[in-house]
Amino acid sequence: MKSIKETSVLIVDDEATIREVLQRTLESEGYYCETAGNVDEAVGMIQKRSFELVLTDIMMPGKSGVELLKEIQTFSPDTAVIMVTAVSDTQTAINAMKMGASDYVTKPFNLVEVLMSVDRALEKRALYLSNRDYRDHLEQKVEKQTDEIRSTFLGALKALAEALEAKDPYTNGHSKRVTEITVTLAREMSFSEEELAQIRLAGLVHDIGKIGVPEAILHKAGKLTDKEFDLIKDHPAMGEKILKPIIRDAEVLAIVRYHHERYSGGGYPEGISGDGIPLGARLLAVADAFDAMTSSRPYRKAMSVEKAKGQLLANRGSQFDPEAVDLFIKAEKKLPFCPMTAQPASH
Numbered sequence: 001m002k003s004i005k006e007t008s009v010l011i012v013d014d015e016a017t018i019r020e021v022l023q024r025t026l027e028s029e030g031y032y033c034e035t036a037g038n039v040d041e042a043v044g045m046i047q048k049r050s051f052e053l054v055l056t057d058i059m060m061p062g063k064s065g066v067e068l069l070k071e072i073q074t075f076s077p078d079t080a081v082i083m084v085t086a087v088s089d090t091q092t093a094i095n096a097m098k099m100g101a102s103d104y105v106t107k108p109f110n111l112v113e114v115l116m117s118v119d120r121a122l123e124k125r126a127l128y129l130s131n132r133d134y135r136d137h138l139e140q141k142v143e144k145q146t147d148e149i150r151s152t153f154l155g156a157l158k159a160l161a162e163a164l165e166a167k168d169p170y171t172n173g174h175s176k177r178v179t180e181i182t183v184t185l186a187r188e189m190s191f192s193e194e195e196l197a198q199i200r201l202a203g204l205v206h207d208i209g210k211i212g213v214p215e216a217i218l219h220k221a222g223k224l225t226d227k228e229f230d231l232i233k234d235h236p237a238m239g240e241k242i243l244k245p246i247i248r249d250a251e252v253l254a255i256v257r258y259h260h261e262r263y264s265g266g267g268y269p270e271g272i273s274g275d276g277i278p279l280g281a282r283l284l285a286v287a288d289a290f291d292a293m294t295s296s297r298p299y300r301k302a303m304s305v306e307k308a309k310g311q312l313l314a315n316r317g318s319q320f321d322p323e324a325v326d327l328f329i330k331a332e333k334k335l336p337f338c339p340m341t342a343q344p345a346s347h
């Protein structure tokens with residue numbers, strides 16, 4: 001809200017003495033005042049600059065104060081208007097209030113009443129404007145808060161995903177490495193910054209659905225039973241389900257959901273194939289498998305990078321998108337291969 005010093009008032013009256021009295025009174029209270037002797041002059045001034053308040057006589061030669069009120073409502077609807085009228089013509093002032101004027105004062109003036117009326121009209125205007133502003137921005141505020149809540153949850157989920165992996169020496173750092181490799185591959189394919197951000201997010205949380213899989217199964221040293229494997233196979237869809245209320249980006253959710261599909265079909269959860277699998281998920285599948293192979297597992301030692309590459313090539317076109325494998329081989333030098341031999345991965 002503006003301070004009184006910044007509040008500008010236009011006084012419109014055909015009688016110079018009245019303009020002067022009103023101007024002096026309002027200026028002594030700190031208002032900035034300008035004056036006009038008729039409606040046309042006032043309209044010209046209103047079109048040039050905005051006034052918080054117009055104090056206008058009703059009966060003036062030429063156009064009346066009521067006509068000025070109409071002009072103000074067209075050109076400057078946020079300006080408050082107080083009508084000034086003779087006691088004998090209060091009905092016109094009342095009608096003007098019905099048309100939207102804030103108040104009226106009668107001549108001869110009681111200056112204290114004039115000041116009170118000005119204060120009231122400005123207060124009412126400020127309240128109206130702040131309500132309107134609140135209403136207009138409410139949606140944005142709610143949206144912003146929802147985004148903040150989402151990003152807080154997302155941060156917590158990323159931390160949870162990392163903590164789950166860190167707890168287990170066989171998976172420690174897996175999602176981060178998979179993310180780095182997938183992002184490198186995506187860069188090679190000239191993904192946009194927005195798409196890279198999707199890949200980054202999906203990579204970090206792609207295995208979050210494993211929260212729902214018992215640890216005894218995740219870390220089982222021996223072969224999994226069909227039932228156990230079914231539970232493992234739930235984790236991409238479970239991940240999508242966990243993330244859906246927090247991540248609104250369909251692409252990210254799709255990468256999480258489809259990161260265990262096979263290029264030739266028959267993967268899980270849906271068994272879709274080829275281009276039906278989102279490209280991000282196809283890239284992530286290669287990175288995921290590579291990191292898994294080059295990491296130790298409860299049931300086998302880590303594979304060498306060369307051997308893992310051989311496995312990718314051997315499954316080129318069946319498990320993996322051939323283009324993604326070729327890209328991996330071609331971009332090998334750019335890929336962040338840290339010595340992963342002691343770093344395990346998941347099923």
Ligand SMILES: [Fe+2]
Nearest residue numbers: 206207259260
């Ligand atoms: Fe996975």
